[in-house]
Amino acid sequence: MRRARCETGVNRAILFGHLGHSPRSRAGGRAAGFSFAVNEPYWNAAGAKIERVTWFDVVAWDKLADRVMKYLHHGDEALVEGRIQLREFEGRDGRKHAELQVTAHRIEFGAKAQRPDAEYEAAPAVTLDDADAAPADEGDFETVDDFEDPS
DSSP: OOOOOOSSOOOOEEEEEEESSOOEEEGGGTEEEEEEEEEEEEEOTTSOEEEEEEEEEEEEEHHHHHHHHHHOOTTOEEEEEEEEEEEEEEOTTSOEEEEEEEEEEEEEESTTOOOTTOSSOOOOOOOHHHHHHSOOOTTOOEEEEOOOOOO
16 A cells, blocks of 8 residues: 655644734735734643743735734734744844744634634634625624735
């Protein structure tokens, strides 16, 4: 029996956390970027609860960027799905830096945004097409998909 080979890898991240700052417009308004904190609690040997925070730079493009700029703000909870990559750059100080960047393909946000491992069932998602046809009520669960990735 012959084994099937995977010709390409899978790069998909699903993150639940909070915005570290309100989104900022990038690339002449085609993109929106924000810092995103994911908290992971753990207990040390002494039994004390410790919060480990991992920071990501999230970028959304085109229609998704428009929605992010309109609806998301500092501190908001969100669930971000996208492709993760290490972005290396030279800082103003002349030193090389690296950060984890997520190019978002889908973002769920609003009053009912839930952790992916929540014990209860999430509210039905509103896709970008549905949202364009009829805007969601204030406080409704909002899902925006955007698969146009210019990179």
